[in-house]
Amino acid sequence: MIGRLVFAGVFALLAAWLFVVPRHRIGQAEQRPPCWRNVRVWAIGIAAVQMAVYLFWG
Amino acid sequence: MASLGSLALDPIDAALVVLYFVAIAAIGLWLSRGVKTGKDLFLGGRTLPWWAVGTSLVVSDIGAKDMVGLADDGYRYGMVMMNFDFIGCIFPVLVAAFLFMPYLWLAGVYTIPEYLGRRYNRTVRTLFAAIWGTSMVAMLATIFVSAGTMFEHLLGWNFYLSIGVLTLVVGVYTTLGGLKAVVFTDFVSCIVLIIGATLICVAGLVEVGGWSELQRRVAELPGTDHHFQLILPADAPRFSWPSVLLGLGFVAGPAYWIGNQAIVQRTLGTTSQSAARASYILCAAIKLVFPILLVVPGLIGLALFHDQVGPIHAADWQGGRVLPLLVQLLPRGVLGIVLGAFMAGVMSNLDSYVNSASTLWVKDIYVPLFRPQADEGEVLRVGRWLVVLFLAGGAAGSYFVRQYFGSVFEAFQTFLSLFQGALLALLLLGMLFRRINGAGGVAGIIVGVGLAFFLHGWKHLGPDHMEISYLWVAWWSFVAAAASTVAVSLVTKPYEEARLRGLVYSLPAAEQETQ
Numbered sequence: 001m002i003g004r005l006v007f008a009g010v011f012a013l014l015a016a017w018l019f020v021v022p023r024h025r026i027g028q029a030e031q032r033p034p035c036w037r038n039v040r041v042w043a044i045g046i047a048a049v050q051m052a053v054y055l056f057w058g
Numbered sequence: 059m060a061s062l063g064s065l066a067l068d069p070i071d072a073a074l075v076v077l078y079f080v081a082i083a084a085i086g087l088w089l090s091r092g093v094k095t096g097k098d099l100f101l102g103g104r105t106l107p108w109w110a111v112g113t114s115l116v117v118s119d120i121g122a123k124d125m126v127g128l129a130d131d132g133y134r135y136g137m138v139m140m141n142f143d144f145i146g147c148i149f150p151v152l153v154a155a156f157l158f159m160p161y162l163w164l165a166g167v168y169t170i171p172e173y174l175g176r177r178y179n180r181t182v183r184t185l186f187a188a189i190w191g192t193s194m195v196a197m198l199a200t201i202f203v204s205a206g207t208m209f210e211h212l213l214g215w216n217f218y219l220s221i222g223v224l225t226l227v228v229g230v231y232t233t234l235g236g237l238k239a240v241v242f243t244d245f246v247s248c249i250v251l252i253i254g255a256t257l258i259c260v261a262g263l264v265e266v267g268g269w270s271e272l273q274r275r276v277a278e279l280p281g282t283d284h285h286f287q288l289i290l291p292a293d294a295p296r297f298s299w300p301s302v303l304l305g306l307g308f309v310a311g312p313a314y315w316i317g318n319q320a321i322v323q324r325t326l327g328t329t330s331q332s333a334a335r336a337s338y339i340l341c342a343a344i345k346l347v348f349p350i351l352l353v354v355p356g357l358i359g360l361a362l363f364h365d366q367v368g369p370i371h372a373a374d375w376q377g378g379r380v381l382p383l384l385v386q387l388l389p390r391g392v393l394g395i396v397l398g399a400f401m402a403g404v405m406s407n408l409d410s411y412v413n414s415a416s417t418l419w420v421k422d423i424y425v426p427l428f429r430p431q432a433d434e435g436e437v438l439r440v441g442r443w444l445v446v447l448f449l450a451g452g453a454a455g456s457y458f459v460r461q462y463f464g465s466v467f468e469a470f471q472t473f474l475s476l477f478q479g480a481l482l483a484l485l486l487l488g489m490l491f492r493r494i495n496g497a498g499g500v501a502g503i504i505v506g507v508g509l510a511f512f513l514h515g516w517k518h519l520g521p522d523h524m525e526i527s528y529l530w531v532a533w534w535s536f537v538a539a540a541a542s543t544v545a546v547s548l549v550t551k552p553y554e555e556a557r558l559r560g561l562v563y564s565l566p567a568a569e570q571e572t573q
Contacts, residue, residue, distance in 0.1 A: 004289050
């Protein structure tokens with residue numbers, strides 16, 4: 001149970017970092033792309049799926 | 059029920075296999091027309107599209123060794139093996155895409171050791187290039203073994219003849235076409251590999267009677283209490299969750315996805331750093347599915363073929379037997395696609411590693427140490443000759459890997475664990491902290507790699523053949539390398555700020571991204 005929470009927590013922290021990190025720190029251009037072309041949105045989605053996978057199958 | 063005998067290929071299957079070989083060789087040769095310089099050979103002229111690089115990243119990592127090795131390890135250890143692609147890949151890939159890729163791409167380097175050379179010194183660059191370059195040839199040997207074993211078990215082909223044919227085909231298009239040929243043939247390979255792996259999974263699940271029946275049958279066998287869990291208890295002898303988290307998630311995975319030349323090289327060949335980042339995200343998205351397609355066949359094999367393959371913890375375990383049995387469940391015609399997928403995996407792995415090994419030896423050793431005045435023509439010529447030499451070396455090395463390792467996947471991971479800890483320590487510390495210097499870097503390599511060799515040697519020479527997982531080896535070599543790098547840096551003279559600009563997180567370069 002602890003392991004499951006730790007692994008899900010790692011991806012939760014990653015998703016949170018991706019959400020809050022300033023654009024200039026990750027080399028993103030000033031112009032905000034639409035959601036479906038925004039790699040940061042895709043990355044947060046992938047991290048969320050991984051959280052769910054570890055909570056369900058852990 | 060299928061047995062472990064060789065198959066006679068149906069004409070349709072044989073035609074599909076030949077068609078695949080011809081198509082890949084033709085694509086590679088066609089793309090070789092534009093290769094005029096070392097930059098074309100090693101970075102595809104920096105014109106590679108993100109979608110091709112993203113799929114190439116997947117199949118540079120997942121190939122035949124994973125199809126064969128993860129089916130074996132899924133049989134023996136269960137779903138815990140999916141962690142190699144989940145916490146061991148998706149987590150570091152997402153971190154690399156946003157934290158590390160911008161620095162490597164903007165630095166305009168060809169190789170990871172080249173970056174380390176600029177950040178630390180020439181000794182660090184040369185040491186890592188030599189270690190990585192040599193290890194890549196060892197890894198080529200593991201890829202050859204997985205291919206030869208599969209062809210031998212499944213089709214009855216001679217082990218070494220299969221390796222010879224593969225060497226010839228991969229050698230031709232990689233030598234002539236360079237990274238661009240590698241990336242575009244990998245794109246085709248990735249599609250074929252996904253289709254083939256899906257077909258094996260579906261056919262196996264149909265044969266077993268569905269997912270619930272699979273769980274029921276596996277649960278009846280001894281030693282399978284945790285086969286359907288991703289996380290094993292902290293006291294499990296292998297793949298305990300702390301070892302997976304620390305050794306795989308925090309060291310081996312990041313070192314592989316941030317510091318592996320075969321991986322990073324293709325992202326350095328993209329058109330912009332945005333494209334490089336997008337390629338990493340595409341790779342992570344595909345990796346959400348791939349481990350399921352590779353590990354579940356091992357569980358299906360356990361349910362269907364445990365009488366033929368044997369107990370999961372057998373001391374005399376012989377690798378490479380699970381997948382050939384599963385493949386025999388497929389109807390004729392479909393078998394040709396799966397064999398094509400298998401060859402796709404073999405060839406994409408081989409072309410990636412041999413192209414990167416050649417890049418390392420040319421750009422980090424041959425040119426800086428022996429021929430600084432070499433022109434582009436000479437770089438191109440030497441790079442191509444090295445591809446041929448390394449393929450031959452990997453084919454010869456397959457004899458030793460076959461003799462001394464039970465699982466090709468484990469052999470591959472063992473080679474990586476020898477230096478991944480030290481590499482990651484140097485990359486992380488070098489990118490994040492300006493106080494770290496060249497003397498610290500040299501100390502970190504020596505201590506980290508030395509400890510990894512010692513721990514692996516201790517397994518065989520120590521009392522009672524002490525068992526220590528390669529994941530713990532990676533973790534402790536990382537800790538030792540990091541500690542010694544920091545300690546030596548703190549007692550030696552720091553670098554000036556101007557020297558570190560554009561190489562350290564807190565000191566961005568003046569120039570902006572070109573796109």
